Amino acid sequence: MMEDHSTSGTASLARVVDKITALLASENISIRSFRDAEIRENNLTKHRLLHDLNMAVSQAGSASHEPGMMARLKTMSSAIKENMSYCSASAEAVREVLEILMSASLEGGNDGTYQIDHFARRK
Numbered sequence: 001m002m003e004d005h006s007t008s009g010t011a012s013l014a015r016v017v018d019k020i021t022a023l024l025a026s027e028n029i030s031i032r033s034f035r036d037a038e039i040r041e042n043n044l045t046k047h048r049l050l051h052d053l054n055m056a057v058s059q060a061g062s063a064s065h066e067p068g069m070m071a072r073l074k075t076m077s078s079a080i081k082e083n084m085s086y087c088s089a090s091a092e093a094v095r096e097v098l099e100i101l102m103s104a105s106l107e108g109g110n111d112g113t114y115q116i117d118h119f120a121r122r123k
Contacts, residue, residue: 009059
């Protein structure tokens with residue numbers, strides 16, 4: 001007898017979508033409040049969750065198009081767009097601060113406070 005994967009697949013898909021949405025919401029709060037956002041760690045988690053999402057969509061099949069699931073996916077999509085906006089703004093702010101420090105270093109005539117080498121990318 002064949003097992004019905006659509007119900008278990010839908011539940012699995014719902015769990016993954018909810019995890020992604022919650023992770024993004026948490027990261028957005030961290031970025032907005034200027035707390036130490038663990039973006040690198042969160043990106044690793046998001047990568048794993050996106051793999052899980054792909055697997056869950058495959059298991060859910062056409063059940064992934066049910067109205068309740070579509071609402072969850074729209075919520076997740078909104079969280080993704082908001083997260084992209086916050087991450088982009090945060091990265092731009094860091095670039096602006098770096099440019100200010102680099103300008104100050106160049107204008108200061110390398111008085112020993114800062115040197116241009118301090119701003120080189122480190123691996």
